[in-house]
Amino acid sequence: MVSLQGGAAIAKSLFPVAGAAGTSSLRVGFSALVLIAIWRPWRRSLSARDAGWIALYGAALGVMNLLFYLSLTRLPIGPAVAVEFTGPLLLAIAGSRRRSDIAWIGLAVLGLGLLLPLGGAGGLDPIGIALALAAGVAWALYILFGQRAGRGDGGQAVALGMLAAALVVAPFGLAEAGMALFSPAILALGLAVALLSSALPYSLEMVALRRLDRTTFGVLMSLEPAVAALLAYLLIGEALTPVQWLAIGLIISASAGITATRRPAAAEPISPPEPATRR
Template identity: 70%
Template sequence: MISIQSGAALAKGLFPVVGAAGVTALRVGFSALILLAVWRPWRRGPERGEVGATVLYGAALGLMNLLFYLALRTIPLGIAVAIEFTGPLAVALAGSRRTLDFAWIGLAVLGLGLLLPLGDTASLDPTGAALALAAGLCWAGYIVFGQRAGRSGGGRAVSLGMLVAALVVAPVGLAEGGADLFTPATLATGLVIAVLSSALPYSLEMFALTRLPRPAFGVLMSLEPAVAAVAALALLGERLTLLQVAAIGCIVAASAGITVASRRSVKIPPDTGSST
């Protein structure tokens, strides 16, 4: 999450050069190349049922990145992250069965609500908000399909999924960025964004997806707005208000609570070594 938010700050600065779709194409394209080189998924053929899950996972991944960057053109980063979290929270809610689970999710929702500047919602661009919400729906699909794809091996799944994501976003990115995508400075910045925002964090998330219950993963990811707020303070000089500090406390408590509850009630599958 720290890596993703650092990459997001860098990516937004590149929007005036190649557009949001162009930055997405650079991010996902370089990430695919890096992950393919590291994991070399062609060393064995696809297993039964693996292709469909990987394609759905990759499509959700590509659309999630594209829609989120498109939303960032017109609404602030913190608000976009908070709206996008409707996706993983919905996944967590769908997988909950006990009253205590709903209590932790309610606390996370409260924290997200406190992070939103509710008094300024009238000034939010409706198109940007809708794009962030659509990115959240894709995030939910990323969690669901990522777990299925990851059963064949985390590194293999994330590299093939990123390749599918690159194929999904490349036409849109090329149409918007054009020849400016291929200047040395733009390519170098795109490579850094890819490492920070996709290659490293998505690999780590794939390992988490295959080892955590779905509700626990979904609510743990609700730390993202809190990390975004801290990154904004560190990288952009944006100071936190007391209300934002309270919101972060709610989210951290909810994440810790759902994790402890899930570890007690669900046996986490052991590492089978399939990722090596």
């Protein structure tokens, strides 16, 4: 989480020179090169059906990254991450049949309400909120498509999916940043963002998931909005109001609650993650 959100803070510092779309292009483009070099997806044949799921998975991944970075042009990183979390949170709740989950829905809705521009101290830009919510929807689709895409060779799916994401985002990045995107200094920072935001955290999560059960992992991941807000404050000086911190806390509580109260069967040790595990 520190690596991922540290990368987001560096990415936001690139916005004035490369733009949100340009920075997103650098992230997914360099990530695709790194993953292709690691997994060498050409070594395994690919059926048309699998290729279709990977294309959908990659498109959702690209759109998710692009929308999230666009939301950061209008929102602090911590609240943007918290709002984006509603996508997988609602997906988890949609698969549940327990009445107790209504309480977690209520916490998430209350947290979102405190972030909306309704005249309160925590109100944020409505377009930024809409972009983060849209990124959350794309994250939910990324999970659904990734589960299908990862049923074959997970490494191949991740590498080719990231390549598809790069092809989706690249036109927007080039249109926004033009040739400035290829400045050596910007390329170097873009590579750092890709390593911090993709290659390193994905690798660490694979190690973590071999040693943690799904519930523990999910509860820990629920802390990500707070980690994002704290790092944004330390690295780029984004300070939040008490109401915004409260909103983030409510959304974290909802995410941790729905994860921690799953049936025991969901808490069994699991193998390394499918590509759907993280954005």
